[in-house]
Amino acid sequence: MTAFSNRIPYMREAADVVRILFESLSDPGTISFGGGAPAKEMLPVDEVAAITKDILTKEAQGYPMLQYGNPMGFPALRQAVVEHLLVPGGLPAKYENIIISSGGMEGVSLAGHLYLDPGDVVLVESPTFVQSLETFQFFQANIVAVETDDHGFVIEALEDNIKKHHPKLIYVIPTFQNPSGRTTTLERRKAIAELASRYDVMVLEDDPYFELRYSGQALPPVKSFDKTGHVMYANSFSKIFAPGCRLGYVYAEKEIVDRMYDVKTALNSMTTVLPQVICAEFFNRGLYPGQLKRNRAVHCERRDAMMNSLSAHMPEGVTWVYPDGGLFTWAQLPGGLSSTDLLPEIMAAGVTYLPGRQFFAEGQPILDNCMRLSFGQMPPEVIDQGIQKMAKVIKSKLR
Ligand SMILES: Cc1ncc(COP(=O)(O)O)c(C=O)c1O
Known part of the structure; x- marks a missing residue:
């Protein structure tokens, strides 16, 4: 064979x-x-049923919903990400900095496509999300685990590993981490952004649990401390809307999301349009809060x-x-x-x-x-x- x-x-x-x-x-x-x-x-089963029926019948949006769409994402959903999620979450995002992905996982994959050649080093938290490990392995990256404690990456260990391995990417899940449930402190978030700039390493901040806080103070994402465009912020609609819809997004410098567009056209042309239209409408009807x-x-x-x-x-x-x-x-x-x-x-x-x-x-x-x-x-x-x-x-x- x-x-x-x-x-x-x-x-x-x-x-x-x-x-x-x-x-x-x-x-x-x-x-x-x-x-x-x-x-x-x-x-949100009932809400999705009502929206789908309205859109397909009353609002005559049936054709765009079933037609090819923009590889960057459905415009109303990109706008909803900015208005309803990122800006309220403390990130001064703009429409042109958003690309819609097929679930949060595709955000990780797009970052890998953009930056990883075989043998490139990715620094990850130890432990970290198994499916992201799988994705980095797909790119034949050299995955190096960095020591963590109850408060996220041990920053000295992170810096030592940056100096030693010259990584291409640092992968971090700062909020209610998968698998540990731990959260990276404010000081360490700032330090990660600062190290990335100083050593010219890209950070992939994967933050699908950001909105699911039940106690304690909300913390700004690592991306909010990024002054040099080194942080790509990936997120997902799976935990806040519906995982079966396979929707996520990346917020990064325009030059980066534009190259992600190139990758996406080769991978799957675009994220499935139908759930994007429904999800955008869900936000625009004010159902999210x-x-x-x-x-x-x-x-x-x-x-x-x-x-x-x-x-x-x-x-x-x-x-x-x-x-x-x-x-x-x-x-x-x-x-x-x-x-x-x-x-x-x-x-x-x-x-x-x-x-x-x-x-x-x-x-x-x-x-x-x-x-x-x-x-x-x-x-x-x-x-x-x-x-x-x-x-x-x-x-x-x-x-
Ligand atoms: C840290 C992390 N990143 C990415 C994902 C994947 O999200 P999605 O199901 O939207 O692809 C998950 C899902 O569990 C996750 O925990």
């Missing part, structure tokens, strides 16, 4: 993890703390349920992150327990989670006693049942 390209075996391991992740989302009999899906209760309020309330209740349940049931020595938002916490097991080895037994008890090892780049130090627990998908009472089941198995191993 004809050999696959070099990148296919290189990205295999991360691709396998991502496959398991998506498969676990669709098993109705399991208490899933695995996938990163938002609560189904907050998906109410939706965000409900979204935060549903997820906050689930975050609290998981935190309370972990406190009530986990044996001594198990620790976890208290996230001020987002969808994840990161738990650590004591006594040399491996979250990978425990998974089959916990799955047999009817619960899934993602073992921590999957969030570490290959060849880097791996914390196998960690696990990512997602509280997005399950209602509070089911979260409590799931944590109790997990705790029972963990306790039995510590005796």
